[in-house]
Amino acid sequence: MTNSTEVRLHDQVTALIEGLDKHRVYGNDYFAYLENTPWTDRAYDFHRANFFHRTEGTVKGIAHVCAQAAAHDDRDTLVLFSHILNEETGNGEAAHCHELLMENSHNLYGQTEFGLPSLLVREARDSDLVIPETVAYRERTLELLSSNYHRMLGVAMALESHADKMLQVCRTAFRNNRKELPAAEFVDGVEIYFNVHVGDEGVEERHAADAKKCVLNNCHTDADVAEISYAATETLNIQLDMWNAMYKAVATS
Numbered sequence: 001m002t003n004s005t006e007v008r009l010h011d012q013v014t015a016l017i018e019g020l021d022k023h024r025v026y027g028n029d030y031f032a033y034l035e036n037t038p039w040t041d042r043a044y045d046f047h048r049a050n051f052f053h054r055t056e057g058t059v060k061g062i063a064h065v066c067a068q069a070a071a072h073d074d075r076d077t078l079v080l081f082s083h084i085l086n087e088e089t090g091n092g093e094a095a096h097c098h099e100l101l102m103e104n105s106h107n108l109y110g111q112t113e114f115g116l117p118s119l120l121v122r123e124a125r126d127s128d129l130v131i132p133e134t135v136a137y138r139e140r141t142l143e144l145l146s147s148n149y150h151r152m153l154g155v156a157m158a159l160e161s162h163a164d165k166m167l168q169v170c171r172t173a174f175r176n177n178r179k180e181l182p183a184a185e186f187v188d189g190v191e192i193y194f195n196v197h198v199g200d201e202g203v204e205e206r207h208a209a210d211a212k213k214c215v216l217n218n219c220h221t222d223a224d225v226a227e228i229s230y231a232a233t234e235t236l237n238i239q240l241d242m243w244n245a246m247y248k249a250v251a252t253s
């Protein structure tokens with residue numbers, strides 16, 4: 001590949017990333033609702049079930065990226081995403097696994113603030129509160145992840161880029177609706193889940209930067225860019241559909 005081709009493809013990918021960062025998903029009505037509207041017990045229960053089912057696919061998706069990177073001899077992607085996978089699974093300590101932190105924090109909050117029974121992450125998939133758009137989000141992202149290598153990278157980049165904003169918005173909602181939990185217990189037992197992602201270390205920002213680096217490393221042809229662009233855009237579109245449907249559900253309940 002000539003230097004001019006490399007520069008052209010790099011510029012295409014850079015423009016793609018900049019465009020994705022301005023996607024409508026970041027200004028959706030459900031995010032505005034979370035930041036500005038008090039939760040009822042029903043609204044929180046609904047949020048928890050759908051957030052659990054949505055997020056339960058995270059580790060599975062990252063593990064898939066690692067396996068495919070190894071199979072494609074893509075050492076850089078394997079190294080970067082195995083680091084992400086290690087963090088998501090608690091750096092070797094089960095108690096620090098992010099899925100367990102999510103489960104424990106949301107259940108402590110639900111019990112204390114709203115008197116709700118606990119919900120296991122693996123139980124959320126069978127909850128009547130999970131809407132069809134959340135199921136469709138999981139199914140479509142899995143389909144794209146399993147399609148081909150470049151689509152997989154596009155999905156991974158989109159999800160890692162989306163995570164930082166999503167978790168900051170959710171943390172704001174939890175902070176705004178705290179009434180019963182003492183501040184210290186809230187930080188140690190609830191906010192810890194959000195802070196391991198969007199705290200001072202900027203973990204999610206680094207994950208997003210790493211995913212973008214992996215995309216840049218793998219764009220050698222116009223077809224590569226097209227596949228990554230399609231999958232990344234589709235991933236954010238289907239995520240937006242889910243947030244919009246969740247807003248419609250809480251706004252009309």
